[in-house]
Amino acid sequence: xxxxxxxxxxxxxxxxxxxxxDAILEQRLLPDTKLTEKDLCDVFxxxxxxIRKVLLRLSLDKVVKHRxxxxxxxxxxxxxxxxxxxxARRLLEDGIVAEAAxxxxxxxxxxxxxxxxxxxxxxxxxxxxDAIRLSGDFHxxxxxxxxxxxxxxxxxxxxxxxxxxxxRYVPSGSGMCxxxxxxxxxxxxxxxxxxxxxxxxxxxxxxxxxxxxLDTPEGxxxxxxxxxxxxxxx
Amino acid sequence: xxxxxxxxxxxxxxxxxxxxxDAILEQRLLPDTKLTEKDLCDVFxxxxxxIRKVLLRLSLDKVVKHRxxxxxxxxxxxxxxxxxxxxARRLLEDGIVAEAAxxxxxxxxxxxxxxxxxxxxxxxxxxxxDAIRLSGDFHxxxxxxxxxxxxxxxxxxxxxxxxxxxxRYVPSGSGMCxxxxxxxxxxxxxxxxxxxxxxxxxxxxxxxxxxxxLDTPEGxxxxxxxxxxxxxxx
DNA sequence: CGACGTATAATTGTATACAATTTGATGCTC
DNA sequence: GAGCATCAAATTGTATACAATTATACGTCG
Numbered sequence: 001x002x003x004x005x006x007x008x009x010x011x012x013x014x015x016x017x018x019x020x021x022d023a024i025l026e027q028r029l030l031p032d033t034k035l036t037e038k039d040l041c042d043v044f045x046x047x048x049x050x051i052r053k054v055l056l057r058l059s060l061d062k063v064v065k066h067r068x069x070x071x072x073x074x075x076x077x078x079x080x081x082x083x084x085x086x087x088a089r090r091l092l093e094d095g096i097v098a099e100a101a102x103x104x105x106x107x108x109x110x111x112x113x114x115x116x117x118x119x120x121x122x123x124x125x126x127x128x129x130d131a132i133r134l135s136g137d138f139h140x141x142x143x144x145x146x147x148x149x150x151x152x153x154x155x156x157x158x159x160x161x162x163x164x165x166x167x168r169y170v171p172s173g174s175g176m177c178x179x180x181x182x183x184x185x186x187x188x189x190x191x192x193x194x195x196x197x198x199x200x201x202x203x204x205x206x207x208x209x210x211x212x213x214l215d216t217p218e219g220x221x222x223x224x225x226x227x228x229x230x231x232x233x234x
Numbered sequence: 235x236x237x238x239x240x241x242x243x244x245x246x247x248x249x250x251x252x253x254x255x256d257a258i259l260e261q262r263l264l265p266d267t268k269l270t271e272k273d274l275c276d277v278f279x280x281x282x283x284x285i286r287k288v289l290l291r292l293s294l295d296k297v298v299k300h301r302x303x304x305x306x307x308x309x310x311x312x313x314x315x316x317x318x319x320x321x322a323r324r325l326l327e328d329g330i331v332a333e334a335a336x337x338x339x340x341x342x343x344x345x346x347x348x349x350x351x352x353x354x355x356x357x358x359x360x361x362x363x364d365a366i367r368l369s370g371d372f373h374x375x376x377x378x379x380x381x382x383x384x385x386x387x388x389x390x391x392x393x394x395x396x397x398x399x400x401x402r403y404v405p406s407g408s409g410m411c412x413x414x415x416x417x418x419x420x421x422x423x424x425x426x427x428x429x430x431x432x433x434x435x436x437x438x439x440x441x442x443x444x445x446x447x448l449d450t451p452e453g454x455x456x457x458x459x460x461x462x463x464x465x466x467x468x
Numbered sequence: 469c470g471a472c473g474t475a476t477a478a479t480t481g482t483a484t485a486c487a488a489t490t491t492g493a494t495g496c497t498c
Numbered sequence: 499g500a501g502c503a504t505c506a507a508a509t510t511g512t513a514t515a516c517a518a519t520t521a522t523a524c525g526t527c528g
Contacts, residue, residue, distance in 0.1 A: 047483045069489050088384040091329035150322040154388045281513045303519050
């Protein structure tokens with residue numbers, strides 16, 4: 001449970017950052033969760049100096065929202081932000097997948113196939129956390145193949161923000177829907193078919209965005225919408 | 235004379251960050267310049283806590299390189315990094331300029347024209363720092379018009395890194411060469427000509443990349459000299 | 469004179485102390 | 499009991515103290 005008790009050495013800033021980032025990717029940390037510095041200090045057994053560095057990095061990644069004098073919370077992207085995230089991903093991954101289709105080696109394809117098959121297994125088993133993480137891994141792996149570091153870094157942030165968007169705008173009951181987009185992508189990329197790779201990616205991202213209920217904010221997200229009727233009837 | 239003693243209020247972290255970032259954009263801070271924490275503390279009159287936050291943000295922007303236990307220096311991008319920067323910019327700005335051409339209002343065009351004309355004036359006057367900053371402003375303004383915040387943020391970083399690349403790989407004597415790329419871009423965007431806008435942007439970035447060559451970067455002045463003006467003016 | 473090793477200074481990394489601010493509770497007034 | 503002011507506790511923001519590491523100066527030895 002508490003990892004550092006098993007370890008003799010203190011966890012480093014980078015390791016703690018990875019743990020929190022992964023928890024966000026796997027939706028074990030959900031939007032609006034408060035991240036109290038003291039609590040994180042206790043959990044990881046380090047001083048606030050380290051925790052504050054981690055929180056600063058996460059807030060620059062836009063996965064944590066920093067409210068002056070009021071602490072940090074897991075980001076809860078608004079509908080218009082989510083649309084920008086997907087618009088950015090469409091542009092980025094259009095270029096990435098095109099380059100990947102040009103550069104992909106058989107070994108690269110094998111890695112992609114492995115990720116996709118494990119992803120299918122987790123979806124089948126209803127293990128949503130792992131499935132979402134692997135889906136992100138798949139997209140990042142494409143960026144690795146394309147080989148552009150600035151683009152990969154932005155995509156890494158956008159993938160995490162996408163995870164938060166899904167947590168917020170997909171009904172919690174509905175698991176990830178199974179589809180063969182990734183498999184078809186692997187096929188097109190392996191053949192070096194740039195045009196088809198781009199087409200599949202574009203449709204894939206758009207389909208993913210459509211599954212989000214961006215127009216119907218649930219819960220306490222948008223109080224104006226929640227109370228629109230009663231206020232209007234008044 | 236100690237300039238910061240005249241100031242009534244302490245500079246904030248964000249303001250100091252902007253000052254350093256601007257100094258990089260304007261090439262008053264050149265690649266490989268050592269950023270000693272104590273010196274920056276003295277210059278801005280704050281504690282190391284603040285300076286270290288600033289340096290962390292700058293290093294995540296990839297304009298400062300952080301070497302464990304050995305301090306921070308202004309980044310000096312290697313040739314392969316520079317190629318990735320321009321490749322990323324071509325992809326990003328292709329999408330940005332296309333969207334800008336669709337959305338650009340007459341007021342937007344006026345702002346762009348104003349930036350471009352001031353840019354010409356500075357190039358004519360041989361004021362390279364200001365010309366480079368305005369060139370960056372022009373590209374970022376296009377991103378504002380396109381209206382995608384994640385893309386704008388990455389472009390902001392890439393523009394600064396481009397400034398470092400120019401500082402390193404363009405002979406310091408040769409001023410910015412005058413051309414009408416920005417003017418032609420404004421014309422195409424104003425007419426909503428997406429195809430031509432993209433074409434001009436692509437050629438513009440490629441031409442800019444071609445002007446870079448291997449060269450020995452000159453050393454920069456000490457930090458007090460670099461920030462003398464802004465500190466005194468505050 | 470140069471190479472090497474040691475001592476010393478300078479710099480960075482981390483933890484902690486203290487100040488400022490916010491949050492929550494208590495009690496007062498009406 | 500609702501509304502409001504005030505106080506106490508908790509939390510965050512900043513500065514500083516101390517530890518760890520690196521850079522520099524110096525003296526010795528070859």
